[in-house]
Amino acid sequence: MLNFSLPKLEIGEAIEWLVRWIIANLSVIFDVIKNILNSITGALNDGLLAIPTIILIIIFALGVWLLTSKTTALLSFTGLVLIWNIGLWPQMISTLVLVVVSVVIALLIGIPTGILMTRSSKLETAMRPVLDFMQTMPPFVYLIPAVMLFGIGVVPGLFATIIFAVPPPVRLTYLGITQVPEDMKEMAVAFGASDRQVLRKVELPLSLPSIMTGVNQCIMLGISMVVIASMIGAGGLGAEVMRAVNRLDLAHGFESGLAIVVLAIVLDRVSRNIGSGKTTPAGRIIEYLKKHRKAKLESRVSQI
Amino acid sequence: MTAKIEAKNLVKIYGNNTGEALELFNQGYSRSEILKQTGLTLGVAGANFEVAEGEIFVLIGLSGSGKSTLLRCINGLLMPTSGSLLVDGNAVEKMGGKELRRLRGERISMVFQHFAILPNRNIIDNVAFGLELRGVEREARWAEASEALDSVGLGDWKNKMPQELSGGMKQRVGLARALVMESDILLMDEPFGALDALIRAEMQEELLTLQREIKKTVVFVTHDLDEALRLGDRIAIMRDGAIEQIGTADEILAEPANEYVEQFLTGIDVSKILDAASISKWPRELVRDSESVSVALHRMKKTDTDYLFVTGQRRKLVGMITRDDLLPLSKKRQTSFKDVIREANTIPGDTIMRDVFPELRHSERALAVVDENGRFLGVITHNTLVESLDERKGGDGIAEL
Numbered sequence: 001m002l003n004f005s006l007p008k009l010e011i012g013e014a015i016e017w018l019v020r021w022i023i024a025n026l027s028v029i030f031d032v033i034k035n036i037l038n039s040i041t042g043a044l045n046d047g048l049l050a051i052p053t054i055i056l057i058i059i060f061a062l063g064v065w066l067l068t069s070k071t072t073a074l075l076s077f078t079g080l081v082l083i084w085n086i087g088l089w090p091q092m093i094s095t096l097v098l099v100v101v102s103v104v105i106a107l108l109i110g111i112p113t114g115i116l117m118t119r120s121s122k123l124e125t126a127m128r129p130v131l132d133f134m135q136t137m138p139p140f141v142y143l144i145p146a147v148m149l150f151g152i153g154v155v156p157g158l159f160a161t162i163i164f165a166v167p168p169p170v171r172l173t174y175l176g177i178t179q180v181p182e183d184m185k186e187m188a189v190a191f192g193a194s195d196r197q198v199l200r201k202v203e204l205p206l207s208l209p210s211i212m213t214g215v216n217q218c219i220m221l222g223i224s225m226v227v228i229a230s231m232i233g234a235g236g237l238g239a240e241v242m243r244a245v246n247r248l249d250l251a252h253g254f255e256s257g258l259a260i261v262v263l264a265i266v267l268d269r270v271s272r273n274i275g276s277g278k279t280t281p282a283g284r285i286i287e288y289l290k291k292h293r294k295a296k297l298e299s300r301v302s303q304i
Numbered sequence: 305m306t307a308k309i310e311a312k313n314l315v316k317i318y319g320n321n322t323g324e325a326l327e328l329f330n331q332g333y334s335r336s337e338i339l340k341q342t343g344l345t346l347g348v349a350g351a352n353f354e355v356a357e358g359e360i361f362v363l364i365g366l367s368g369s370g371k372s373t374l375l376r377c378i379n380g381l382l383m384p385t386s387g388s389l390l391v392d393g394n395a396v397e398k399m400g401g402k403e404l405r406r407l408r409g410e411r412i413s414m415v416f417q418h419f420a421i422l423p424n425r426n427i428i429d430n431v432a433f434g435l436e437l438r439g440v441e442r443e444a445r446w447a448e449a450s451e452a453l454d455s456v457g458l459g460d461w462k463n464k465m466p467q468e469l470s471g472g473m474k475q476r477v478g479l480a481r482a483l484v485m486e487s488d489i490l491l492m493d494e495p496f497g498a499l500d501a502l503i504r505a506e507m508q509e510e511l512l513t514l515q516r517e518i519k520k521t522v523v524f525v526t527h528d529l530d531e532a533l534r535l536g537d538r539i540a541i542m543r544d545g546a547i548e549q550i551g552t553a554d555e556i557l558a559e560p561a562n563e564y565v566e567q568f569l570t571g572i573d574v575s576k577i578l579d580a581a582s583i584s585k586w587p588r589e590l591v592r593d594s595e596s597v598s599v600a601l602h603r604m605k606k607t608d609t610d611y612l613f614v615t616g617q618r619r620k621l622v623g624m625i626t627r628d629d630l631l632p633l634s635k636k637r638q639t640s641f642k643d644v645i646r647e648a649n650t651i652p653g654d655t656i657m658r659d660v661f662p663e664l665r666h667s668e669r670a671l672a673v674v675d676e677n678g679r680f681l682g683v684i685t686h687n688t689l690v691e692s693l694d695e696r697k698g699g700d701g702i703a704e705l
């Protein structure tokens with residue numbers, strides 16, 4: 001019988017070596033990033049907590065009303081009051097800040113990447129396996145390099161969340177743009193549009209629903225990751241859940257979980273409604289202003 | 305004076321690495337041979353034409369004949385593989401990106417078959433789209449777009465969304481969007497193709513009225529012969545990427561350059577609907593197989609022909625006889641011609657017109673049309689096609705010109 005052993009491929013070690021090399025040589029950069037992110041999240045947190053809770057809740061509800069509808073706004077209001085009532089308001093704010101900051105960064109990376117993929121088929125073929133990898137790798141794994149690079153705290157949580165949440169906006173931006181009908185693009189080119197104008201005036205507006213689905217998924221993944229990120233000290237509602245698990249405190253665990261659910265529902269409804277083409281109070285206001293201006297313009301034209 | 309638009313030996317082959325295909329084309333290989341050998345489609349096969357300022361130039365041809373391809377070479381949406389396309393004497397294929405964008409944004413506007421109206425913008429912003437790309441201020445472009453919409457009769461629809469408009473209205477929007485650019489060349493790719501007959505006729509009328517006022521240079525693609533004849537100052541007939549003939553409607557109708565054009569003029573629409581039986585005519589004379597040589601010769605003389613179809617019982621086609629075969633019999637005072645009956649060129653009555661053409665071309669004499677039982681239904685001569693078309697038109701269409 002043949003019996004020889006293949007040497008083990010040192011893939012994991014290679015990655016570890018890479019991360020260690022980065023830490024050894026580029027730690028300055030990571031310190032800078034860390035400081036910037038820390039101060040941004042800190043400032044947002046402090047700022048939001050400085051506003052009296054009830055006023056902030058009303059502001060949030062109003063915002064939800066503008067972007068969705070009355071019922072969703074009422075629902076959000078009730079949910080937020082509930083969170084306040086169970087005493088998880090500061091934790092909710094810190095989770096919200098974490099989600100918002102990581103989603104914004106994920107979108108700033110994801111949407112341009114998706115756009116670039118539509119321009120270069122090489123990049124597209126290269127990105128495909130990377131995205132698959134990012135989406136199927138268990139999210140806990142991201143915590144390890146995050147901690148190695150940034151230590152314990154909010155910033156590694158952000159880092160892991162961003163990596164986890166970035167694939168949907170990339171994919172859906174790419175998908176949306178590639179689905180824009182060829183004749184619309186041709187029309188724009190025939191009217192003298194540059195590549196940039198085709199992108200801005202045709203491709204992006206027409207793929208907005210798809211891109212917004214990507215944004216929505218990004219937010220949802222962000223929220224789920226924030227809970228996991230609490231394991232490395234990101235704080236917020238996730239940390240409350242972890243504490244409850246460690247103490248087998250069902251009541252507290254349920255309450256913290258409920259708060260996360262409320263936050264998730266509010267963010268989901270709002271992000272889902274933007275770009276879905278449904279009329280919203282904000283949309284109606286904009287429409288009204290536009291009409292008003294057009295009417296004024298027309299009367300001026302007819303006077304001439 | 306130089307022509308407004310001029311194509312010189314313009315060849316367009318789709319795909320990359322067109323070198324080999326172009327070589328084959330230059331050696332005179334046909335489109336299908338080039339496709340077979342290289343896998344590349346020859347879109348335009350050496351087009352030469354000039355369009356004068358203020359003229360409506362129509363490109364017509366069957367589907368796939370390269371009309372759209374040729375049209376898209378004019379504003380550089382497609383670049384010629386070889387040859388040249390000049391607009392106001394400047395070669396489009398030599399222009400850089402900036403120049404091309406200026407050409408498209410200021411001097412040439414296009415109207416599309418399927419409207420290509422942006423669904424996320426209301427009507428006025430769709431019409432103002434080109435001006436927006438040009439960087440015109442919002443108020444100025446709305447004022448101009450609004451004027452253009454008035455001119456196509458859509459003044460009340462400015463703030464509607466495209467979904468709320470009918471096909472005819474959408475095409476007016478497309479027209480307004482092109483007109484507002486005030487460019488002097490208008491490219492129209494089957495602009496009325498998606499409209500029903502009535503609205504189509506209306507739009508054609510409007511285009512002509514408009515053209516009388518604005519006098520643009522228009523290149524108009526269609527596959528409808530009536531439309532081409534009605535609108536075109538000059539018409540180019542395309543086939544397999546090549547231009548078969550260019551001329552005014554009268555010139556083309558009076559003197560088709562070749563058989564293809566002739567068939568195209570007579571058969572284009574009719575050929576899809578009519579079959580051999582419906583266009584066949586009863587011949588002026590026939591002869592029954594029981595009749596005599598002298599009767600047959602008499603009838604030939606009377607109708608000034610040298611052959612007759614022979615029928616048997618129940619109008620079954622037996623064949624045909626020619627005068628050359630009968631004359632010796634007549635000398636021998638033989639009465640029956642049964643021995644000299646030849647096989648006739650027949651065609652089944654349900655053959656569609658398009659397939660009648662090649663049959664007819666290969667046959668010296670008229671074709672006998674028979675039903676599935678071999679019964680004689682009539683004849684198709686080389687003249688029948690033209691006559692049947694004239695009858696169908698009932699004097700409108702062509703006569704109107």
Ligand SMILES: Nc1ncnc2c1ncn2[C@@H]1O[C@H](COP(=O)(O)OP(=O)(O)OP(=O)(O)O)[C@@H](O)[C@H]1O
Binds near residue numbers: 373
């Ligand atoms: N982008 C393309 N890539 C490859 N081949 C193409 C492309 N566009 C058109 N063709 C081919 O070129 C030939 C000419 O096409 P074109 O669209 O110019 O025809 P057309 O005369 O406009 O027909 P239709 O009346 O159907 O619009 C066709 O055989 C078509 O299959």
Ligand SMILES: [Mg+2]
Binds near residue numbers: 371372373493
């Ligand atoms: Mg076409």
